[in-house]
Amino acid sequence: MTFFKYCPNCKSQNFEFPNNVRFHCNDCGFTYFHNIAAAVAVIFTFEDKILFTVRNVDPDRGKWDLPGGFIDPNENAEQAACREIQEELNLLILPKDLHYITTAPNNYLYKNVPYRTMDIFYECQLKSDVLKINAEDEISDLIWVKRSEIKLNQIGFVSIQKVIKEQYCIEI
Numbered sequence: 001m002t003f004f005k006y007c008p009n010c011k012s013q014n015f016e017f018p019n020n021v022r023f024h025c026n027d028c029g030f031t032y033f034h035n036i037a038a039a040v041a042v043i044f045t046f047e048d049k050i051l052f053t054v055r056n057v058d059p060d061r062g063k064w065d066l067p068g069g070f071i072d073p074n075e076n077a078e079q080a081a082c083r084e085i086q087e088e089l090n091l092l093i094l095p096k097d098l099h100y101i102t103t104a105p106n107n108y109l110y111k112n113v114p115y116r117t118m119d120i121f122y123e124c125q126l127k128s129d130v131l132k133i134n135a136e137d138e139i140s141d142l143i144w145v146k147r148s149e150i151k152l153n154q155i156g157f158v159s160i161q162k163v164i165k166e167q168y169c170i171e172i
């Protein structure tokens, strides 16, 4: 499956795009790297609970997600996390509040373009579990889930599933 039908430079269909990574037109030489995008996710904890958001948009509408999003050009990962948290939850956090956990690759199919991301995970401990949605177009609900009651199959993205399973789930 390829998401370019024609070379964006010369309209030729004589191109290669193996694994949707390196597009190369054999007629005009146009080359485009569909590189992975960097994204951040924040695992908020309060007592023995973790905060999940419920996605209000595709991909994976209705599934559990974490607050966060794509890193903008010229931002570092911590700045992106703080900005996304303010946009989504109207909550002010500082880079020093974020504790690096790990990274995990993800697939993000948006309007038939298969983006690949590297998700950077941080944990942030909160002193209160009272939060409000600020971006209702993106998030339909906020849910605090006990570590022993996490339903992995409710989580949409493979990166989040993997990190939550390996680092946060408590089997009882």
Ligand SMILES: [Zn+2]
Pocket: 007, 008, 009, 010, 011, 012, 025, 026, 027, 028, 029, 030
């Ligand atoms: Zn071309």
